[in-house]
Amino acid sequence: MALSRIWSAFIIIAIVVAGIKCFFFGETQIFTWMVSGKASDPTNPLKIDGIIETCWVAVEICLKLIGILSLFIGFMNIAEKAGGIRLLSRIVGPFFSKLFPEIPKGHPSMGHMIMNFSANLLGLDNAATPFGLKAMQSLQELNPNKDVASNSQIMFLCLHAAGLNLIPVSVIAVRAAQNASNPTDIFIPCMIVTFVGTIAAMIIVSIKQKINLLQPVILLWVLGISIVIGLLVMYVVSLNAAGIQLFSGMLSNGLILLVFILIVLGGIYKKTDIFSDFVDGAKNGFDTAIRIIPYILGILVAVSMLRTSGAFDAVINGMKHFFAMFSPDTRFVDGLPTALIRPLSGGAARGMMVSTMAAYGPDSFASRLSGIFQGASDTTFYVVAVYFGSVSIKNTRYAIGAMLLADLVCIITAITLAYLFFG
Secondary structure (H helix, E strand, O other), rough: HHHHHHHHHHHHHHHHHHHHHHOOOOOOOHHHHHHHHOOOOOOOOOOOOOOOHHHHHHHHHHHHHHHHHHHHHHHHEEEEOOHHHHHHHHHHHHHHHHHHHOOOOOHHHHHHHHHHHHHHHHHOHHHHHHHHHHHHHHHHHHHOOOEOOOHHHEEEEEEHHHOOOOHHHHHHHHHHHHHOOHHHHHHHHHHHHHHHHHHHHHHHHHHHHHOOOHHHHHHHHHHHHHHHHHHHHHHHOOOOOHHHHHHHHHHHHHHHHHHHHHHHHHHHHOOOOHHHHHHHHHHHHHHHHOOHHOOOOOOHHHHHHHHHOOOHHHHHHHHHHHHHHHOOOOHHHHHHHHHOOOOOHHHHHHHHHHHHHHHHHHOOOHHHHHHHHHHOOOOOHHHHHHHHHHHHEEOOHHHHHHHHHHHHHHHHHHHHHHHHHHH
């Protein structure tokens, strides 16, 4: 219900703002750009795709997702039949049973969730999505009210949306392409912000669900994860931009291949019908990809309308004037567009980051802050629409509020660290 109201508000605000600009400010072409505009059109002053072009983009995204989802969910099905997911569930069971008290001991959803979190940590978006959708399907099996999000689903999605990520490779690559003097200087701030955001999401949801986070098992697991991340950070900071990209590629892609061979060997050891299991899982991945098309389409069109109408720019300009009344140092406001659009669209946020670098220079305070924002969290509304949509959840309860509150914590932390690291 909350997502329906927010989505409706985006549409209404976009059309009202466009109407005002057309009839009162003489921007007679704005309706044309909103509906049929193309970012590639040199005559388009907005450089943003309109509604029709965005529909094509949504379908292209889903077509690519079909192959990725089918592949990874196919391998996941082999792992389930061979008992690998239940083994993983037993390993993380002591920790997850405290954080997800409604999930029975050894349930496959625990294995699916840890695969999703691991893929997120390594920046493997293509793998994280199918693992996450499979986790939602597993959690939906335990959900007594199929139309309403369960506590476990909300906890999982809030942790997922916090976007704990070890190496923001794409941000570093863009900064290097923009000839930044030190493309990797945002690495440590990004790592800290994602970690703080994940802990904040855990605390926010735990307070709502009355989960005691001071239990020894939870504290030990969080401490252990922190130590592992800390050791990886210590190694990564010793590398240059090219070294980080090479290390990230070897680690992440190598782990994918390792998971694949372990799954196949597990299936051989258990004497399962490996290829038939893969095909059955891949069919499920295909069905899931088709099922989420309307949700992706709806979110992308609403965001496109909000941007092409000028409503988003009006919000940014209003914020600049607002903060200028309280402090003469408003440098952080120039980096805020990336933070504000990040919950709506990852691609749009990346474009905002590049635009900020082009306008202020790759070594400017605003550009560095924009890079931290881009590497610090996931696309909240996209996550809510796709993941809840994949299991036909209509009432998301407090999930959106909890995610946006965690996003706010990330924004405040990012701004604080930017001033601390870059003055």
